[in-house]
Amino acid sequence: MHQLGKQVPTNMLALLASGEIASNSAPGRAATRLQEELAQRRIDLITTVSSDDASAMLRANPAIQCLLLNWELPGSGHPPALNVLEQLRARNLHLPVFLLADRETVSNMPRRALELANDFIWILEDTPTFIGGRIQGAIRRYSQAVLPPMFAALTHFSHVHEYSWHTPGHTGGTAFLKSPAGRAFYDFFGENMLRSDLSISVTELGSLLDHTGPIAAGERYAAKVFGADRTYYVTNGSSTSNRVIVMASVTRGQLALCDRNCHKSVEHAITMSGAVPTYLIPLRNHYGLIGPIPPDQLTKAAISEAIVNNPLAGSADSPRAVHAVITNSTYDGLCYNVRRVEELLGESVDRLHFDEAWYAYARFNPIYRDRFAMYDSEDDEPHTGPTKFATQSTHKLLAALSQASMIHIRDGRSPIEHGRFNEAFMLHASTSPLYSIMASNDVSAAMMDGPGGTALTGESIAEAVAFRQVLARLKREYGEKGEWFFDGWQPDQVTEPSSGQKYAFHSAPTELLCSEASCWLLNPGDSWHGFGELEKGYCMLDPIKVSITTPGMQRNSQLAEWGIPAGIISKYLDNLGIIVEKTTDFTILFLFSIGITKGKWGTLINALLAFKRDYDANQPLSQCLPNLLAKHSGYADMGLRDLAQKMFNRMKELRSTAKMSAGFSALPQADCSPVQAYEALVRGEVELLPLSQLAGRSAATGVIPYPPGIPLLMPGENFGSEGSPALEYLRVLESFDREFPGFGHDNHGVEVHKGHYHVYTLNRGTAP
Incomplete structure (x- = not known):
């Protein structure tokens, strides 16, 4: 490990795309000499011999800082080298590109290629030293320009300043080296993170509170990228x-x-x-x-x-x-x-x-x-x-x-x-904001700037669409055999706007689903979304937020004869190391962020298929939900299908989904404003009561089932009568949690004592 405070130089990286790299020809030998020259300048050179490989490498490795592209590169496209250029510029406008060509070729080159490239290299005429210097200079200029303002200043500061006499007390990480636990912490997080953990005393970086210096420059940059007049970084x-x-x-x-x-x-x-x-x-x-x-x-x-x-x-x-x-x-x-x-x-x-x-x-x-x-x-x-x-x-x-x-x-x-x-x-x-958080805001803006943002979001949408279509296809294929499978909450069919051609969702052209907003609109009266006669064009489903639906709930809001509660599937996936974003009675939400990959969602498909196999076989919970049994032995003699059916039957008796909708759709009577309720809470003019005593009382705190963190009651609102929608829903949750340990709900503002819900209420006579 290198000594703290000493930066180890990082090699630069370039890509050479040429079909003549390995040939025993004049261009091949010249490429070998150039590679040796670049190595002396600490520039690693990756090589590829076709346009398809070059494009794949540029997509997969954003660490590449320069492209050396032979105009005679073989591969797909007309010509292949131009295809590489166009794919690159669709993602990155600034990466330096040197075309390897002779002067005669350049004179006949398409104008589009001249617009997309930065410079030319005459590999058989100029010396390796001269060419290497030009490449090194281009990489350095690119490396400086690619960093957004605040992050660039932070990296510069961490490289230049060796000693600190200000907070934080670990002083760039040195304090951690004085104990075994500290050393483990240092090794885990690394030197750069610790060296960039600075104090507001560092005036060179400006101030988050005053919005000055490089921090302010980062906020102005983000405002430009995100289309705002002003932007503020929040940590x-x-x-x-x-x-x-x-x-x-x-x-x-x-x-x-x-x-x-x-x-x-x-x-x-x-x-x-x-x-x-x-x-x-x-x-x-x-x-x-x-x-x-x-x-x-x-x-x-x-x-x-x-x-x-x-x-x-x-x-x-x-x-x-x-x-x-x-x-x-x-x-x-x-x-x-x-x-x-x-x-x-x-x-x-x-x-x-x-x-x-x-x-x-x-x-x-x-x-x-x-x-x-x-x-x-x-x-x-x-x-x-x-x-x-x-x-x-x-x-x-x-x-x-x-x-x-x-x-x-x-x-x-x-x-x-x-x-x-x-x-x-x-x-x-905070007067002590974490600089790495601010820098990550800076970098997020830079990643979205220019064509990069369109490319990254487009990839997320494409992966989400591919997953949705696979799910819909499996649903159809199992349905044709009379078997069940999961579904996606999405339109049943879509229409190509220009031709009027209708497609079942699973068979629609992928490009149509990835680019046409009309495919995702909640059209008036469509049964799939269940929101009735919405105004046309008013609301759209975001393709990257994928809700998987489980059997049991019908579109007429009635429960079927059998079903599979989503909570069991989420628990099953968790046992496989797949953590979901949100689970309701019959839906599971997955977020297709810009970090999604085909391997990641392919694993999810495999896990859903595995659940179906285990459910159909009524696999013992000891095999498919061992984590649950380790904490709750009462499930020991049950199979997966047994538990699902028992839980579904109880949800049907409790009418849990209907009561959830009713609880959130009814607006409670407000007895006082939220701030008045909070002030009473601070003064202690409250009492903690069980559900059986909440009728007619005013909530002193918000009652918020989580996720998603939406208030069922706001502070100062009345729980209503004994049969009010809010109390009915809370009773459903309480009853379910007691009967199915390990599947309990997280309700902020609710304290659980011996399986019973309690909520702080205002003392009688406190509410104005």
Whole structure:
């Protein structure tokens, strides 16, 4: 291992694509001499002899810093070398490319090739030393230009500064070398991560709180890439980003319109700000999946009616809302037409806030056109609509580190200038942010910049479509034999827009599904989505958020005679090392991020087939769910099918899916505002009660089944009567958890004592 503080030079990397590399010819011998020269300059040279191999290598190895391309390269394409160039530039505009050709060839070369290449090498005329120097210079310029501003400054600083006298106390990692545990930590995470863990005292990198220096340059760069007027880096996740926006925009005594399908961080922000919430209720379908807020709920008349019917609105300073929060896309991948939402809500509010935590990639693929907050305007006129905010968790489906998030702002009516907004930002930001998190935001922006973003998102969509079609094909083939299999939540058939040709989903052209947004629209009345007569074009399913459906739930919202609860499949997959994103009664969500591979989803298909075999054979749980039996021996004598049927029968008796939908669709009576309930909690004016005593009482905290972290009740809301939808659903969860240990639900705001749910409620007489 090298000494701490000493950087070991990393070799540069180039690719030589030529069919004459190994030949005993003048070009072959010249290529050998060039390779020897490059090795002396610490430039490793990878070689390939065909256009197909060259393109594959460029796709697979982004560490390549230069391409040396023989114009006479054999392979596919007309000509093959031009095919390599076009495929490269579809992903990377800046990689230096030297064409190996003679002057006569260049004079007859297509104009397109001249546009895509950077320079020429006369390998039989110029010396290896001269050519090597040009390649080395091009690689160095590329390496400096490819890094985004903040990350470039951070890498430079970590290379130059040897000693630190500031925090953090490990001083670049040296403290860890003084104990065995510390040394193990150092070896695990590596020197560069520790050397880049710096203090806000390092003025060379600027300040996250003041938005100066390279950090500010990174935020400006990200704003350009993501289409915002301003962007702020956040190191505490989109939960904090949501709190910053709400607390900068709306305060005590002001009305805020709030998507009831909001993450609990929005609930926290409403509580902290003292805002008075008026809720917008989204649809639910037969699976209990959250749909969009119908457009007729967003009209000026509907918003006015919702405010009039809000018992808390009388405490507001004005009947006009100042802020609105919409979740886009939803956890299950439903994306609004944001132009339409802006048109509707813009009549009622001057600030629109889109929680796009799971949707940071949308700008970079044309299939999502107009379905994200920072969509491109059709003209260069100043934005006259509402001021728009978007929060994006760059760590969720881009490539940033955990807790990395961005706030994007596009100013319109009622803007919040930087100085005022930054006060809310500083209220939540740490004075000791982790620089590697900020740098990963920088790199996420760089990965999406230019054609790279389109290529990466296109690959995610293509992999998701391939998986969906395999799943649909297997469903059809098993169905033809009278057997069951899993299905995907997606359209049954799609239509090619120009020809009107209809295709069953499994047999549709892949390119059509990967590029045509109309294939993913929730068309009015389509039974597959279950949200009724939605406005045409209003809502679209994101192809990369794949919900697998399990047998048991029918489209008429009735349970079948038999079924397989999704929780059992998630447990089975977990036993195989496959961790799912979200599980409902009959759906399992998988996210096809930019890190997905064919091998990864191919393994998932194999696991689903293995589950079917084990289920059909009623395989003993000791063999297929050993992790479950290790903790809960009560299942010891059961087979996989036995457990599934027992659990399904109980869910049918409890009507768990229907009661979930009812619980989330009914808006409880608000006895006081969230901030008033929280203040009572802090003062201790609360009591912890079991479900049997909650009727008629007000919740002191949010009650939030997780995932996805959507409030069933907000602080200050009443549990309702003994048979209210909220209490009925909580009783279902409590009963199920007691009967099926190991399959329990995670409910924030609920404490479990001896198998019984308890919730903090306001003391009687506390609620105003």
